[in-house]
Amino acid sequence: MKLLLVEDDREISELLSEVLSDEQYLVDVASDGEEGRDFVESCDYDLVLLDVMLPKLNGVELCRQLRAKKYQMPVMMLTAKDATEDQIDGLDAGADDYVVKPYKLGELLARIRALLRRKTISVSPILQWGDLCLDSNTCKVSYGGKGLKLTPKEYGLLELFLRNGGNLLSRSKILDNLWSFEEPPDENTVKAHMRRLRKKLSKAGAADDFIETVYGLGYRLKQNLQPGFS
Known part of the structure; x- marks a missing residue:
């Protein structure tokens, strides 16, 4: 499975990409919203992990643009913004899940597996x-x-x-x-x-x-x- 992580915090992106690689996922990392959009347009991903507070193009707007262009891969938003209205904005933009930082890695991995299972629900493991x-x-x-x-x-x-x-x-x-x-x-x-x-x-x-x-x-x-x- 190939994942795209769009995260501008280098420490977080390095840790998370290492954890995901240990779980046998192939991970590309983008450091701002525009770069993330370019990655999606250049390659097929099974899941996008998307920070909300991003340089150049924020995660909510990036998700909205991807859905407008008919990209169907699951999108999980990772953010410190925990207000109800922020979660509503993210989900209304087309996100499939909204995870608030700080998160437990075990729970995050379980949520990733759940989204990937939903994507391939008709396919036997x-x-x-x-x-x-x-x-x-x-x-x-x-x-x-x-x-x-x-x-x-x-x-x-x-x-x-x-x-x-x-x-x-x-x-x-x-x-x-x-x-x-x-x-x-x-x-x-x-x-x-x-x-x-x-x-x-x-x-x-x-x-x-x-x-x-x-x-x-x-x-x-x-x-x-x-x-x-x-």
């Missing part, structure tokens, strides 16, 4: 493809009942493939979904992570081409291994 099983609630992956120890990037790759079924994913699409603007790699980085992921799958008993390469185009899960096939 258990993702399967043949003998491969990924539980997005626990971040555990197994093949044929055997657990796989994956790095965060390897886990992200596998989850991305599973959520896209047998659809072809180009290297640029993978980069957009799994790397932040602050760590832009080249396409050879995708190849390296793919090679290591395939090696781990192979050791667990998967076919060498469990993730197929479509030369010149990208990668996809092997078609005859979808659920319901042996």
Whole structure:
């Protein structure tokens, strides 16, 4: 899952982005409202965490602009403004949740999970493809009942493939979904992570081409291994 944090307090943004990264989220950070708007227009996000008191463009107005442009991702406002009228303004602008600072990290993470579940309410947290099983609630992956120890990037790759079924994913699409603007790699980085992921799958008993390469185009899960096939 890819999140955007729009927060001008550097100490808060660094702490929160570290906590979210530890929870296997990929996080981009914007330090003002205009930069946050540019990020949203440049990339697909599963959730936006939005401070209200922001330079250049405040969070309420940014949220209002995003909804006016038909962006549908969940928006959670994080703010020290706790007056009832402030909460009403934020929710009326299109926010899905309004969290008052200081907040407890455990509660904040639970609220984030709740919004992401609401976004994908029709999608099971258990993702399967043949003998491969990924539980997005626990971040555990197994093949044929055997657990796989994956790095965060390897886990992200596998989850991305599973959520896209047998659809072809180009290297640029993978980069957009799994790397932040602050760590832009080249396409050879995708190849390296793919090679290591395939090696781990192979050791667990998967076919060498469990993730197929479509030369010149990208990668996809092997078609005859979808659920319901042996």
